[in-house]
Amino acid sequence: AQSVSQHNHHVILSEAASLELGCNYSYGGTVNLFWYVQYPGQHLQLLLKYFSGDPLVKGIKGFEAEFIKSKFSFNLRKPSVQWSDTAEYFCAVELSGGYNKLIFGAGTRLAVHP
Template sequence: AQSVSQHNHHVILSEAASLELGCNYSYGGTVNLFWYVQYPGQHLQLLLKYFSGDPLVKGIKGFEAEFIKSKFSFNLRKPSVQWSDTAEYFCAAKHNNAGNMLTFGGGTRLMVKP
């Protein structure tokens, strides 16, 4: 079965620290990858997505992610976090053999201390 793994369930950082959240997916072939964010009390929002082309994807709010096919990874990064980045982050993958079904990782709760 397809799976998406997020390495850390909880991350606590101070403001201005650099962030990297790990994400690995279990299958090869054509895959679309996503990072979603859920701020407290709000709905899931798309941060960024990768479909093809440049493996380094820029998203909103200064986030980026790098698709490394050989490692089946799609890690999310931000050079300098802010208190407002406190949220839960979800990695997700969609494989062309799975129709349009999205498989999510377990989520990573990020807390940024002011």
């Protein structure tokens, strides 16, 4: 069965530190890739998405992600985190050619200390 793995369950950083959150998926076909964020007390919202083309995609709030097909990975990065980035981050995969069904990873809880 297809699955999405986020290996970092909890990440604690100081402000201005760099961030990289890992996401790997298990599916040999074409996929559409998403990162969603859930700020404390808020609903999930889209950070960025990748379908095709340049494997380095930029999203909102200074986030970017790189798709590496050979590694089945779509890692999220931010050069310098802020306290306001404290949130839960979810990677999601949509299998191309099927219904728009998202398979989510278990999420990574990021805490940024001032």
